[in-house]
Amino acid sequence: MYRYKITFAYDGSGFAGFQIQPHKRTIEQTLKIAVNKIAKNPTPPLHVIGSGRTDAGVHALNQVAHFDCPFELSNESMRKALNSLLPRDILVKKAEQVAPDFHARYDTHSKRYRYRVAQGEFVDPFKRFYTSHYKYPVDVAKMNQAAQDLIGEHDFTSFVASGSQAKSNVRRIDDASVVRDDVNDEIIFEFEGNGFLYNQVRIMVATLLEIGNGQRPVDDIPRILAAHDRQAARMTAPAAGLYLVSVNYDETNVKTVDDFNKTE
Template identity: 45%
Template sequence: MTRYKAIISYDGTLFAGFQRQPQERTVQEELEKTLCKLNSGQPVTVHGAGRTDAGVHAYGQVVHFDLPQSRDVEKLRFALDTQGPEDLDIVSVEQVSDRFHARYQKHSKTYEFLVDNGRPKNPMMRHYATHYPYHLDLKPMQEAIKDLVGTHDFTGFTASGTAVENKVRTISQAKLHRDEKTGFLVFTFTGNGFLYKQVRNMVGTLLKIGNGRMPISQIKTVLEKKDRNLAGPTAAGNGLYLKEIIYED
């Protein structure tokens, strides 16, 4: 068997997330359907670097899969790209060692979150930026977001019911700016892993801080108390993008 690593991008609007689910359209299922056609009808399992929720987008999701023979990687990329759905794009394909695993090999992820703070909202971006039509002060948000950097127990920013026991993660970058062209707020987070809905919960808390309904110190409080009830609401998934995944050698 020959192992391939692929970088893919997708518009998450019409997907129920990355991971295969019964009776739902998912990124994993669509990739596996296309690979099955290219593999003479034989099933192929796709392994992703991580799951994205319904409505969440990706520029740089990474997957791997095995095929019984070696292929020209550009021809394989082109075939996957042209025979798959239009809302799923294959950015690149490369042959890798059979020791490579998209999920378990050590890596860092970068997520972006877009917030449309306009009144009225931009209707063309309703699936691609979360609308927040209330007053926001960037300065306290930019101050508070710094408290997320470092190694912390992110229990307070995790959706209830998660099965993951170890909720300690390291965030190496957390920043916020306003895009001059669109006026959208752009949140950027880089870390060695993120818990279920963690990014959306962090953004929801920062929006409350920017709106003056939570103090700048609220991020520290949530981290210290490990209490989800002290954090802000979960921001909608349509503003979230898995931007990049970098693997260590």
Template identity: 40%
Template sequence: MMPTFKLTIGFDGTKFSGWQVQPDRRTVQGAIQDTWQKITGEAVHVTASSRTDAGVHALGQVVGVSSATHLDAEQLHRALNALLPVDVIVKGVEMVTNDFHATYNAIGKRYRYRIYNSRCRPLFERDMVWHVPQMLDTEAMHQAAHVLVGTHDFASFQSAGSERESTVRTISAIEVQRGSGEQGALVEVDVEGNGFLYNMVRIIVGSLVEIGMSRRDKAWLAAALKACDRRQAGRTAPPQGLCLMRVDY
């Protein structure tokens, strides 16, 4: 049986059409598979913990690959980072048991969504944040988010196009924080849970921004959750603010 390797990777998703290989499109999966083939001569299929959308970033994406290569984890780590495009980096490579599956073995994930909350639009971070010019009440957002913590049916927070057998998920923590000093325009929303539906974090953030703008209140968020109806929740926040921070196994 071929050895199985677990890769922890980061990437800037700005110029990628998402994770999954697509014809004539630049994807993260395609970049890793092409680079692996250059190094080992093998055409492999790599599996990720999450299939991120176009424009979404990662600091802790986890990838699994079975390979007949005779290179060890350290050699693969060095070779991958030498040949991968500049917007993908391998943070670690380790050999794991053959029953490891990057998707199915994951028991938790942590996402961070970054909002640039200032009348002046961002320059250097424009591909990494959602620019919201209207001042947000981050304390109201933080307090309202507690309604979503726990095990619930999150059908109201799933976009069409990737329906799952169950829309029940558990969120263990949500934090909304504003930076201080020179970082005062930066608002970060951290969401941690055992799994996420399609666009779930982005819809949560879009809904919290409605509350931060004083257009909605906590009671509305609770009602939207209970409704199990996508039309009752807020907008889907744009992709560039989202980053997969960590995957737990």
């Protein structure tokens, strides 16, 4: 078997999320159908392993997955074959043959998420699936200041939704920023970290918006983190504004095909 890593974008608005569910259109299922078609529908069917799930309506600019193919194709042929079989709301940007022990989920080093909030009085009809909407005035500098308190290794129990199956709620955030995009009249939140819990980004964004709007003090994040209590954070921002920007792998840990061949 030949293992391939793929990097792909999707518009999440037409999917019931990443993970396969019966009778639902999901990203995993859509990829699985294409991969099996390329592999001439082997029995048992091939699996596609994503770097992690995204919820219904959540988008990805550079999601990563891996799968094994019973025969070898060039990276470019694999990318083209996948794109010719996939619907137009998924685009494979890159396909790379990798060492057979590369794992899209276990080898993840960090992930980056973006959250877009449109301002202005009305929901722009063209943005309804691509941003959330918050019409109230917000102090972006205050939100950005508060966001810095999220950086570091913390128990994020106060920022996890009830459906989470994680064994530990300890995660590390390496970067957090909140900026205004004047051209599009949007607020852009970005977070990079070693992993995010169920709905964590959306709960952090909702909490920061409350800080930006003056409903919470700017120094409220350390108190909420210390509470270890989901009730301390309250709101969850909607799925539509969330984008998985990148999934990063520790280059030294990712065996390329060349490395693999050398050690053979």
